[in-house]
Amino acid sequence: MDITTVIEAQNLSLTFQTNDGPVHALKDVSLTISKGDFVSFIGPSGCGKTTFLRVMADLEQPTSGAITVNGVSPAEARKARAYGYVFQAAGLYPWRTIGGNIRLPLEIMGYSTPEKTERVNRVLELVDLGGFEKKFPWQLSGGMQQRASIARALAFDADILLMDEPFGALDEIVRDHLNEQLLALWDRTRKTIGFVTHSIPEAVYLSTKIVVMSPRPGRITDVIESTLPRERPLDIRDTPEFLEIAHRVRDGLRTGHAYD
């Protein structure tokens, strides 16, 4: 397996100036993500996990420290369309069909028409939405909409997929199903995934690396390398190994809270 570094953050800090004084969203965060990693960021609200992801995506500018994405700055990586970003809400355009929504980034990036068609069909198959191309978003369930938004992020073949609580608004059953599909997709496409979540089982089930964060100031309290195999059926969640990792994550979250 190739072990080139995809994302490297060193002593990254980000302070927001607000009316109530400065908020330390990130403080001295250092992390290395290798190619093909599935990295989850877990922690309570305000721990900076989303901010960290947004810094990688060049949606926020760090106050100090250094970060590279694919060896270049996040701004250059964004310009090179190095990553696909999946937001908490699907954010599909209601006036475009599912196919039209997936075609949107391809239009922006100037792909040719036959290539657009080919890619739309391919990613729709990838997220199990074949045949839904002509449907409008409101005709799909929440889980299907989120799958379409993942397809949209995959359409232009970025090596990195950044996901900000993509399944946060979905119910447990749909979530389990999508987690399973996401793992299969990650296995097939060999992408590097950054995944923000609130859920311990979700983080442990999906990740090769779990980054535990805590708030005020936002920082990393623990980085756990998963010992679970790459192949993960849903019932792996009942194994002692899984529970042990989950336990360590919970411990990490608790230590983070000991300050307040």
Place this chain on the structure above:
Amino acid sequence: MTRALFPILVMIIAIVVLWFVAMLPMNAHQAVLEAERAGAIVNPDTASARTGLSGWTLLYRNFEPVTEYAWMQERPRLPGPHQVFAELWNTTVEKKVTSKRSLIYHSWITLSATLLGFALGSVFGILLAIGIVYSRVMDLSVMPWVIASQTIPILALAPMIIVVLNAVGLSGLVPKAIISMYLSFFPVVVGMVKGLRSPEIMQLDQMRTWFATGGQTFWKLRLPASIPYLFASLKVAIAASLVGAIVGELPTGAVAGLGARLLAGSYYGQTIQIWSALLMAAGLAAVMVGLIGLIQRIVLKRMGVF
């Protein structure tokens, strides 16, 4: 459809009944006078004794003569629907459209100014909204003026616009269209600013992750997102345009147009002419708003949004 028709029909019948009833006290003085001239016995029996009395009192004391004469006067204070519709029929179907007495001719004069003003106002409104959304300086400097512009009574402003434009050699259609535009750009600005700002921050961030240009964000996100707002504004704007065009016809000396018909009618006490011009204007507005509603339905349906 039939379920919607019933309440509409009830309303129309109620209005017509109320209209006929209102004619009795409104036209009572004149009716009693006409009855007296025709030899009927009326109470009180002199015009001077009657002047101080209300229409209802006269109606109460002279029920039969009033009901006989109030609904069919030549120059009633309040003409009846039958008289107004007869006038409408006379001045549309019976007259050639080129005739100065044809209401279709006058409607067309007003309509052309309305449509030109509406087009100018919509384009100007959209451009202004784009400026306001994209430039913070414009947002802070222009928006207060846009709002202030609508607090000036258009009746006061219209003659000045006409005089000023006349001085630079513009007369006829254009000054009226500009007054019409003055009223119609406002709802378009307000609606479009709201519409262009309607995409969520998340959707704008998403555009950034794709490294979309400003133009792409505008054409693919902001503009389509604003379309429902645009149509809502256009409906208000077209009605305002018509009001503007009519107001613009008043100070020009009432040569032609629905505004001219209103003014001439009031000069010569031709209430039936005023009412028929009023109904025509209302009908025009209804048709134009309905037309925009139809286009809205078609466009939104094609966009997949209901």
